[in-house]
Amino acid sequence: MAGMKVEGLCFSYAGYPETRIFKELDFVVPEGSFFSILGPSGGGKSTLLRLLAGLLRPASGRIVSGGSEVLAPGRERAMVLQKGGLFPWLTALGNVAFAAAKTHPGMTRQECRSFAAGMLERVGLNHAIHKWPAQLSGGMRQRVAIARALAMETDILLMDEPFSALDYRNRCLLQDLMAELWAATRKTIIFVTHDIDEALLLSDRILFIDTTRNIPVRLLPFKLPRPRTLLTSLEFCTIRKHFIALFNRTDLSGMPCL
Amino acid sequence: MPVEKERYYAVHVLFLALIALIFLSARRGTQELSGLFTANPGGSSASGSSPWMFMAVALLLEITCIRRIQTSREPRAAADIGAILFFILIVWEFFATTLGVTHPILCPPPEAVFDVFRTRWALMLRGIGSSMQLLGIGFAVALPLSVITGALAGWCGRFRGITVPIARVLAPVPAIIYAPYIIAIMPTFRSSAAMVVLLGIFWPAFLQTVERVRAMDQAMLESAKMLSLSNREMVFQILVPWLLPGVVSGLRVTLSTSFMLLILAEMMGATSGLGYFIKNFADYANYTNVLAGIILVGIVVNILNMIPTLLEKYVIRWK
Numbered sequence: 338m339a340g341m342k343v344e345g346l347c348f349s350y351a352g353y354p355e356t357r358i359f360k361e362l363d364f365v366v367p368e369g370s371f372f373s374i375l376g377p378s379g380g381g382k383s384t385l386l387r388l389l390a391g392l393l394r395p396a397s398g399r400i401v402s403g404g405s406e407v408l409a410p411g412r413e414r415a416m417v418l419q420k421g422g423l424f425p426w427l428t429a430l431g432n433v434a435f436a437a438a439k440t441h442p443g444m445t446r447q448e449c450r451s452f453a454a455g456m457l458e459r460v461g462l463n464h465a466i467h468k469w470p471a472q473l474s475g476g477m478r479q480r481v482a483i484a485r486a487l488a489m490e491t492d493i494l495l496m497d498e499p500f501s502a503l504d505y506r507n508r509c510l511l512q513d514l515m516a517e518l519w520a521a522t523r524k525t526i527i528f529v530t531h532d533i534d535e536a537l538l539l540s541d542r543i544l545f546i547d548t549t550r551n552i553p554v555r556l557l558p559f560k561l562p563r564p565r566t567l568l569t570s571l572e573f574c575t576i577r578k579h580f581i582a583l584f585n586r587t588d589l590s591g592m593p594c595l
Numbered sequence: 596m597p598v599e600k601e602r603y604y605a606v607h608v609l610f611l612a613l614i615a616l617i618f619l620s621a622r623r624g625t626q627e628l629s630g631l632f633t634a635n636p637g638g639s640s641a642s643g644s645s646p647w648m649f650m651a652v653a654l655l656l657e658i659t660c661i662r663r664i665q666t667s668r669e670p671r672a673a674a675d676i677g678a679i680l681f682f683i684l685i686v687w688e689f690f691a692t693t694l695g696v697t698h699p700i701l702c703p704p705p706e707a708v709f710d711v712f713r714t715r716w717a718l719m720l721r722g723i724g725s726s727m728q729l730l731g732i733g734f735a736v737a738l739p740l741s742v743i744t745g746a747l748a749g750w751c752g753r754f755r756g757i758t759v760p761i762a763r764v765l766a767p768v769p770a771i772i773y774a775p776y777i778i779a780i781m782p783t784f785r786s787s788a789a790m791v792v793l794l795g796i797f798w799p800a801f802l803q804t805v806e807r808v809r810a811m812d813q814a815m816l817e818s819a820k821m822l823s824l825s826n827r828e829m830v831f832q833i834l835v836p837w838l839l840p841g842v843v844s845g846l847r848v849t850l851s852t853s854f855m856l857l858i859l860a861e862m863m864g865a866t867s868g869l870g871y872f873i874k875n876f877a878d879y880a881n882y883t884n885v886l887a888g889i890i891l892v893g894i895v896v897n898i899l900n901m902i903p904t905l906l907e908k909y910v911i912r913w914k
Binding site: 387390392409410411412414415416418419420421422423424425426427428435436439440469470471482485489 | 812813814815816817818819820821822823824828832833836837839911912913914
């Protein structure tokens with residue numbers, strides 16, 4: 338199984354054991370789902386994603402990924418970060434090939450490079466594969482980061498606000514790209530965002546968390562036809578309104594609760 | 596209408612004037628040698644040395660000027676700098692050699708100064724070799740030591756807590772003040788000069804490495820962790836390339852400060868090296884050789900300063 342399961346998760350930052358960021362958090366990310374974690378800035382979304390990634394350890398509780406407990410970063414999970422986190426001393430191709438080489442020990446150098454070139458082509462970057470990250474625009478850098486995560490050929494892809502630093506046009510292009518990639522690969526994608534529209538556009542399930550206020554965590558599965566466009570269906574607008582209400586602390590009744 | 600390229604005549608006219616002056620003085624010098632006596636102290640001191648080196652230097656300057664005017668983005672500045680240099684050389688040549696009115700020991704004629712490069716080239720080369728060797732030893736020990744301890748301190752909070760306050764106190768102390776004591780306690784002068792260079796480089800390079808590790812891009816670090824790299828891969832494939840640009844740009848400062856330290860140390864007690872070359876001849880009031888030594892040190896330090904630029908161009912291509 339390549340979904341994820343969180344059971345009784347508690348977490349507090351080192352040095353602040355009395356401030357519990359999460360208390361007894363439980364949820365399931367089904368295999369092959371596009372799962373968004375939505376909430377306002379500073380609400381604990383990125384912390385939760387780092388716990389799922391294995392970069393942070395929970396105080397108590399369990400996180401299960403692919404049948405085994407998450408204790409450290411693992412080969413079945415890849416991550417795309419807000420700032421890309423590319424290695425500046427490697428070209429676009431070098432970055433992707435490096436990840437391919439580390440996750441596919443059997444591949445030769447040449448195989449890694451051609452595999453990496455294929456991944457870059459898949460994210461629409463075949464023209465810039467020999468450029469250094471410093472020479473790429475923000476959108477191109479995020480494409481390289483996505484290609485690098487794809488090259489790791491993991492079952493689960495974790496994404497931490499990957500498009501929030503991009504301009505509107507690039508954001509739209511990359512959202513479409515993610516929808517396409519998900520449809521084609523059916524990877525389990527766990528996507529952190531503070532953008533309601535983005536979450537609604539891409540995901541089948543949304544987990545709403547806000548640790549700054551004492552409100553229950555809400556999991557909302559919904560069905561909207563794909564391909565989706567923003568602000569076209571009445572249904573879309575209704576769900577959107579619900580989330581805006583959640584952000585604004587109003588009308589909390591009638592929302593499905595976890 | 597085609598834009599006509601500016602010619603910058605002044606610099607070339609000045610160059611020709613300088614060459615004419617050198618020829619004029621040289622002719623008088625040979626006449627003197629053939630027995631025609633003139634009561635001209637400046638002329639007589641120039642007569643002992645050949646003007647060819649000075650002429651070669653003037654020619655080299657002119658060629659460099661022409662090249663810079665053609666290739667530089669600011670040809671006017673290149674031409675102006677060339678003109679200023681030729682003007683200074685003309686004034687020097689005119690007063691020291693042609694008129695011979697300057698003090699022959701304190702302000703020797705340019706022919707004599709540049710001729711030192713011909714007559715003393717072996718001593719100069721040995722001086723450069725000796726100084727570069729000491730600088731090399733100092734760097735070879737200090738740089739790895741400071742980068743490794745700096746990286747450790749950057750990584751490990753407890754070690755950083757101890758070392759950084761100590762470094763902040765010791766780094767501003769000018770390393771040259773240790774020199775007399777180090778010369779006294781170390782077995783050879785060469786080892787003490789290398790030690791002074793080491794002390795001069797270590798603390799700044801250490802502090803800079805700590806800062807560079809602390810400033811590591813968190814997203815990049817997390818991406819590296821997601822690849823489940825081994826400790827060895829983390830150090831050699833992530834940490835080392837991350838530190839490299841800082842080390843190279845740090846060289847820009849450390850190279851010139853350590854060179855200065857070395858020259859000062861050599862002036863205190865060496866028996867070879869560039870600092871010794873200058874100090875030794877100054878003791879004998881041979882300012883012709885001292886001036887040549889100053890020019891030589893200027894050339895060497897400028898060549899040294901090209902190293903970081905070249906490294907940045909060919910090793911750190913990603914910046």
